[in-house]
Amino acid sequence: MKNTLILGGLTSMLLASASFAQTAAVGTTDQLEKAKDYKEKVAIPGHSDGSGEGWTSGFDLGASFTSGNSETSFITASLTLDKEVDQDEYFLNATYAYGENDGDLSTEELLLIASWKRLFTDRTYWGFRLDGRHDELANIKYRVGLTALVGHYLIKNEKTNLSIEGGAGYTLEDQDGSDSYANVYLGQQFNHWISDSTRIYQNAAFIAPFEDLEDYQLIAEAGLETFLSSQLSLKLYVQNKYENLPAAGLEKNDLKFVTGISYKF
Numbered sequence: 001m002k003n004t005l006i007l008g009g010l011t012s013m014l015l016a017s018a019s020f021a022q023t024a025a026v027g028t029t030d031q032l033e034k035a036k037d038y039k040e041k042v043a044i045p046g047h048s049d050g051s052g053e054g055w056t057s058g059f060d061l062g063a064s065f066t067s068g069n070s071e072t073s074f075i076t077a078s079l080t081l082d083k084e085v086d087q088d089e090y091f092l093n094a095t096y097a098y099g100e101n102d103g104d105l106s107t108e109e110l111l112l113i114a115s116w117k118r119l120f121t122d123r124t125y126w127g128f129r130l131d132g133r134h135d136e137l138a139n140i141k142y143r144v145g146l147t148a149l150v151g152h153y154l155i156k157n158e159k160t161n162l163s164i165e166g167g168a169g170y171t172l173e174d175q176d177g178s179d180s181y182a183n184v185y186l187g188q189q190f191n192h193w194i195s196d197s198t199r200i201y202q203n204a205a206f207i208a209p210f211e212d213l214e215d216y217q218l219i220a221e222a223g224l225e226t227f228l229s230s231q232l233s234l235k236l237y238v239q240n241k242y243e244n245l246p247a248a249g250l251e252k253n254d255l256k257f258v259t260g261i262s263y264k265f
Contacts, residue, residue, distance in 0.1 A: 062260025145171035
């Protein structure tokens with residue numbers, strides 16, 4: 001049996017035991033303090049009171065390996081930073097992934113998301129977002145876009161954040177040749193704490209040229225994170241990158257299932 005099945009079983013047991021251990025003392029002063037500490041260490045927009053006391057940061061590392069009829073390996077690493085000062089929200093995420101299948105390259109990509117948002121009501125904001133992507137297999141040498149946006153938190157409380165946003169910007173790219181175009185952007189982010197130590201999250205971004213909306217890209221991620229300690233958590237997530245009009249000979253869809261750990265610092 002492939003090693004990924006064993007890893008999946010171990011992961012499920014870890015999640016179950018971690019969730020039980022962390023929720024067993026619900027209602028105690030110590031548990032409430034731990035829950036507050038966990039939430040403050042997750043680098044997501046809208047999570048803090050805006051006091052601006054340092055950056056919230058995390059380093060994620062995920063991997064998968066199989067052997068038997070085929071030999072595959074995949075590793076991904078990402079850095080996330082977030083800071084909220086008064087009405088301003090700063091966010092940065094950089095992710096690198098590399099994979100091989102029977103010795104052939106199956107993944108080599110770099111994703112970058114950076115944003116600045118300013119709240120002008122308790123829930124409504126405007127700002128800018130920078131998107132960057134390099135994908136060797138999708139033949140994207142570079143794709144960089146800057147977007148002006150407006151957004152609104154549909155839900156914003158201690159347990160749940162749900163926001164939607166949209167805007168327009170300009171993109172430079174090299175995919176089978178250099179190109180540049182004005183783009184439309186739609187985005188959505190969701191985060192919900194299902195217990196004091198475990199959260200589910202999901203986000204999606206839609207970007208397309210104004211002149212050809214069928215040539216769109218959709219990048220989405222959904223996952224679960226449970227804290228094992230105040231600085232270490234276990235993450236399971238699925239990431240999908242969809243190019244409606246990919247380069248010649250390439251698939252539209254790129255789907256990944258990842259199990260990893262996250263270190264908060």
